[in-house]
Amino acid sequence: MAPKVLISDKLSDAAVQIFRDRGIEVDFQPDLGKDKDKLAEVIGDYDGLAIRSATKVTPTILENAPNLKVIGRAGIGTDNIDKEAASKKGVIVMNTPFGNMITTAEHAIAMMFAVARQIPEASASTHAGKWEKSKFMGVELTGKTLGVIGAGNIGGIVCDRARGLRMKVVAYDPFLSQEKADKMGVEKVELDELLSRADFITLHVPLTDQTKNILSKENLEKTKKGVRIINCARGGLVDESALAELLKSGHVAGAGFDVFAEEPAKENPLFNLPNVVCTPHLGAATTEAQENVALQVAEQMADYLLTGAVQNALNMPSVTAEEAKVMGPWIKLSDHLGSFIGQMTDEAIKAINILYDGSVSEMNLEALNCSLIAGIMKSINPEVNMVSAPLIAKERGIKISTTRQAQSGAFEGYIKVTVATDKRERSIGGTVFSDGKPRFIQIKGINIDAEIGRHMLYTTNEDVPGIIGTLGTTMGKNGVNIANFTLGRSAAKGEAIALLYVDEAVKPEALKELHETGLFRQIRNLQFDVA
Known part of the structure; x- marks a missing residue:
């Protein structure tokens, strides 16, 4: 459909x-x-x-x-x-x-011109039949220092356009590397230096706990006398009341605001002040x-x-269409590994460590992590998916760590997940073969090669004769067809495991029979989404 x-x-x-x-x-x-x-x-x-x-x-x-x-x-x-x-x-x-990077950047540049030359006020005055040529003395942008707070996508375009206007550009952005700043032709500075040097300040950061009121009353008072401030990013980045007072005192010479702390903005401390240009959130408003x-x-x-390709998601790692094709089997494997752990673990999980080895370590690990965590969490809540799983894990206080390493064994790439609870650690590893099918290759440190089916039976036991016969006889007697049978052991007479890929879930009466033999330490039905 x-x-x-x-x-x-x-x-x-x-x-x-x-x-x-x-x-x-x-x-x-x-x-x-x-x-x-x-x-x-x-x-x-x-x-x-x-x-x-x-x-x-x-x-x-x-x-x-x-x-x-x-x-x-x-x-x-x-x-x-x-x-x-x-x-x-x-x-x-x-x-x-x-989609609107250039448009928003152009609006910021337009606001700089409008404030520098008092264009809206001069236009209104001229429309009113006045000819107040001497009243509207402006300043040039050429040669002035522009302080850009946030040199990401939009801020980067503003930097480029400002350099074209022969402005000196200084930028404050904690994520801006010196190499990138040099390539952009801007000077990377700390916020206090930007505030003290800039003739114009323009903001291009999202509104977060870290950026809220980044131009607070205290920071506004650190600015150069005669500074002009532009905000076409987000309301709440500037203390508007403090800015209004500094505009009235003359410390700030002008401001251009397209965004406000409360929108729609019917009232605001900046409204009706001289040389303050305000627009109704028009940053993206071009055809x-x-x-x-x-x-x-x-x-x-x-x-x-x-x-399944994910682009520009705010609550999910991005996965390109090309990545989705290559990673599809690995995402499925991650889900299976997580599902195994989730179905086998009855107590609260404290920590999850995920190891990516070889070729898989070069893939989009965020997406693989989300799939694996979702596989674990589905045993608690079947409605969990790759989007909600990390949030649920965080709410439960589960610590998640990721390790990547170069190829270290026979497999070109593999994933191993280890989960810790108050009582024990449990681990499982898997890989994707050349046929694109995921396989389990290690459980509890015991090497195996198990094809993954919708219905599986997992058992652990001491390595003694008769296990294969008992499992086969019991399944046959109860009408359960075995599609694949995988065994592994730590050492002769040591701990052994079996994974049976069966056509249907093993019924309780068959599980009871196996328990009653006294041969098995653990017996569990498992189910995997292999569609």
Whole structure:
């Protein structure tokens, strides 16, 4: 059955057509997002939800969406989506961070010009029939120092454009390497130095606990007298009340704001102050950007629903379509390894260590981790998936560590997972053969070669004669057909294990018979999703 996508905000016809061309059923209701009750009523029928800013995806909406797999936001901001609730429900949240980069950067540059030359006020004055040429004395951008807070995608474009305007650019960004700064032609500085040197300051960071009020009253007071401040990133990055006071005192010469701490902004301390240019969150408001993000979100959602490729997800590692093809068997193996551990572990898990050896260590380990953790957690909650599993593990206080190493054995690549509880450690290893089929290759340090089937029987025992016969006879007597039989032992007369791939789950009466022989330390039915 073809996936179904609901578009509840205004998206272009071309974006709608992308879904249809990819074989996805589309329900285009561009005004539905404004009616939260109606949205909650119908959302249960859809696999995907494509939105802009009007639709609010609340926990109530998500509770009514049992089939929802992905939410795509045409744009950068996802404040209108409860991402924690979406993660708990296993719903991927995607945005389109690159579709409006140039547009937003250009708006910041435009705001710099507008503030430097007082263009809005001069325009209003001229429209009013005044000719106040001497009143609107401006400043040049050429030769001035621009302080860029956040030199990522958008900030990087602003740096490039500013250098084209012959500005000196200093940048503060904890993630900016010296090598990248040199390549960009900017000077990498700490925040305090930027504040003291910059003639203009522009912000290009997301709103996080670390960046909230990054231009606080204290930091604003560290700025150079006559500085001009531009914010086209996110409301809440600047203490607007403190900035208003510094504008009134003349310490700050001007400001250009496209975003505000509270939006829609009907009232704000910056409103009606001289040489403050305000726009109503227009950073992405160009024809080109709106079309770009709409097309991008349609492509991303279609790719995920049809191929499993994940792009620009906020709560899931990205996996390209090419990676999805190569990693598919390894992701399945990760799930099987986790599922084995989860089904075998009855006590609370304290820690999970995952070892990636050889070729697999060069793959997208975040995605493999998510799959493995989901496999473990599914034994507790069958509705867990790759999106929700890491969050659930974190909530349970489980420590997760990952190790990667070069090829160390006979296999080109393998994965080994070790889980610790208060009572014991349990480990299992696996690989993917050239036929693309996952195999278990080690359990409890005992080497094996086990094909993985939907139904399996796992036993442990002392290495003594008669085990194979007992297992075979008991299965035959109870009508259980064995598809594959794998044995392994630590040493002669030591600990031994058996994995039987059977056509159906072994019934309780057969398990009871095996227990009553006294030969087995552990007997357990296992089930794996091999579809």
